[in-house]
Amino acid sequence: MAEPALDTTAPKPKALPVSPAALTWLLLGLATFVLAHTSRDLSKALDARWLVKVPRELRISMKTDISAFMSWLVEDAHFGLFSFTDLTRGIAWLLEQPYDLAKAVLVSGFVQGLGNEAVQWLPPLSWIAVVFVVAAIGHYAKSIGLAVFVGLCFLYLAVFGQWDSAMVTLASILIAVPLGVGGGLLLGIGGYRWRWFDRVLTPVLDLMQTVPIFAYLVPILFLFGFGPVSALVATVIYAMPPMVRITTLALRGVPSEIREFGTMVGCTGRQMTWRVLVPSAMPGLMVGVNQVIMLSLNMVIIASMIGAGGLGYDVLTSLRRLDIGGGLEAGVAIVVLAIALDRLSQAFVNRPPPEHGETAPSFAKRHPYTLATLAVILATGLLGLVLPVLQSYPATAQITTGAFWENLVQTINVNYFDQLEAVKTFMVLNLLVPVKRFLVGVPWPWFILLVTLAGWQLGRWKLALLCFLLSGFILVNGLWTDAMETIYLCGVSVLIAAVMGIPLGVVAAQNQKAGRFIGGFIDTLQTLPSFVYLIPVVMLFRVGDFSAMIAVVLYALAPAVRYTAHGIRSIDPQLIEAGTVSGCTRWQLLWRIKLPLALPEIMLGINQTIMLALSMLVITALVGTRDLGQEVYIALTKADTGRGIVAGVSVAFIAIIADRLIAAGARRARARLGLAAEGGR
């Protein structure tokens, strides 16, 4: 193998763009193409069936081992005084208490007695009170403007008849977010303090983020019982990793002067952490909090499948009745809730530190808003006993737009189906099917060889070994074909997402107004539960890979747009000026200067797109794909722990291979362009 030519000096535009390494890869690609299309005949000619079908001897029974371990854990594991299940059930009980409290305050009220003898002795907060409380928080965090905005968001929930469900969802978010933030903070601090801890933690976090949630739902149900607590646990597992990473990063980013100052005044380790480092890293940490909120809301639908109830449940049941309008309205309510919470948490990030006055005026003077809010809670609570309108928003004043959406889908369906079908058939025959044939056709030893080789070129033996082992894991577990289907579906979707997303990102970066519009659009796409648009997509495009692809593209578009825009915005303006001075047209400026310089960022964006696409696979299994996502989903419905975890981990491994390869590629690109190393954002 020749020296990696990517390392050489900046590319000369006129020179032949073929270096020895590129040439090697070109040839390898050609060979792969030929192999993919002849593998079947080849294996017959050579009498080597193992080329196309993974031989049985290579397989291991990891599934059954994991399932057996799980049932041992649930039924027999014992610490002497109490069993493992007792422990997890104890934790579940602990989590249930604050959840019940939050739910009582927001939805059900405080209740005495059981079943039909239950008597409510304290009603939940009235809708007016809740709207007022969030508005007050908005005012406290930033301004009257924000107060009005979040107040209106919550009012929307009441007017559109989503109130009760939204409050159930809010109650679980209120418990999941502090848990995710607190746990993430502690783990993050651990990672900052001890190198070894960080090293252990990183792969665990990778798995937490990339193993599809469906894969570990079953074990969680076994351990934590049926009901909202299991959903909470799953939500926290899913939403915590960014908090851990951001905490470690933010603490490392604290200026050394501040740390030195802490040492000088003689801080103990604990004081240093909690009094110096954490407060100085606060803005960074709040970004993590924001991520936890967003991801928790992302989980709403899946959590509702295992008993969380709330808006997610409404989305699911509406769509099962094909009540598209109802599903959309509940879905939009999730978006609205997400926007309101997002704005609030953003405002806390940017909030100026409180001024410490010397004199303390009376409580009432210091806290006029707190008192006003309490007064509203009290007043609406009491008056609500007499006037039910004040307690719960009247059903007669609710609005619904459900019929409109249904008619819209029907109109499109009846009038434009043939045109849509033509587009679909074209795409299927010319893009989807060839890619699928190609990937499924590549003999597995060759594929593993290629991946390992790529690892070697981008990151030497360490990365090569990782690529080899991870792809080997998928192979020996008998999931090779499923994995290839996964790569095919994801690959095509990522390709389309990139083709759409990068230009959108460029536009967003160059035009502020368009940027804001595009930003809002992709944010909505990301928080709107994909199930909401999945069913209309099936109505228009039928069950199959094409529908799945549309759903994946819609969901995974966001990072491609965002990172491209960010990459172009953060180019050194002097470089652009230099281009303008030397007489570049706008077009040249974009192609010759901006895009090449933004390339590392764009690659990271594509990387994130791949991650999101992989995480969508489990959802698209619901419209009948035949990949690893389907395998995870089948395992879930059959409550087969081992099968689910093995398939889930395989998805995670594909994600990790892609991530490591692209990150290594981006690092090289940065080095070649003479840009600063990453991590300094």
Added chain:
Amino acid sequence: MRTHLKMLLGAGLGLAVGLGAAGGALAEVESKDPIKLTLHDWTGQLITTKLMGEVLKKAGYNVEYVQADYIAQFAGLKTGDLHVAMEIWETTGREAMDEATATGKVENLGETGMQAIEEWWYPAYMKEKCPGLPDWQALNDCAEAFSTPETAPNGRYLGGPVTWGGFDDERAEALELDYEVVHAGTDAALFAELESAYQRKAPILLWVYAPHWAPIKYEGEWVEFPKYTAECYGDPAWGDNPDMAYDCGKPRGPIWKVSWAGVKDKWPGAYAAIKAFKVSNEEMGAMVAAVDLDGKDLDGVVADWIAKNEATWSGWIK
């Protein structure tokens, strides 16, 4: 805040006394602990469960509804986390149910009275294009009519999620049907396609089951395959195709009720009531349609049934 709380407490207690007086006529029951009934995600099951729950409440039991997954719930039924599951379909849940009852921790409480039907189904307007239906032998003559661009010249049959089983791939092969079997991932996707095709009066052939709102909302028929027998599935020699099994229709079978084995000792009265529970396909179909098609409130529909059928359910709890 304190005073606020006290005042409300007072108001609440007053309310409690009032309610207690109203519900005082209840019979004594063995245990006041709530009986946990599982809810899944299809309307029929919600109705069945709520019917049972409301009847148990009439008998004085405390009842709690818990959202749980159809198959995953067996883990909870074994440990006693969950107590009663009202709809286990012979066609889709038999395997999991048998596995659970074999442990002795879960008990089969008999049939609900409803019969599950699952079969290939087509809308009535397809009969004009394919007059030989519902006989299965007409299917091959009409393969073209049921085709889509991806499957032509073969017909396209939309099967249920892979997890439902059903042996449709095998059936198509054994009966030499010129059809491609495509699997939907969920029943929402399944019926989304039906709705779409029905709006356009477009050809479609798919898996439909009853009791469900779809065969009530859409006019159509089930394909008539050779009648199912156990030998057909087990013995290749049986039926039209001497070399393959599955050359017949799908089994029809009862929908079962199951419970945690401890229910019998803890709430013997409730146990007897659940065992006695019976509704027919027609009654259930009407209720499902009222909820899913007429958009009526589910609890209202259940209350309505309870009010009108006192003679029936009072027999269960005596």
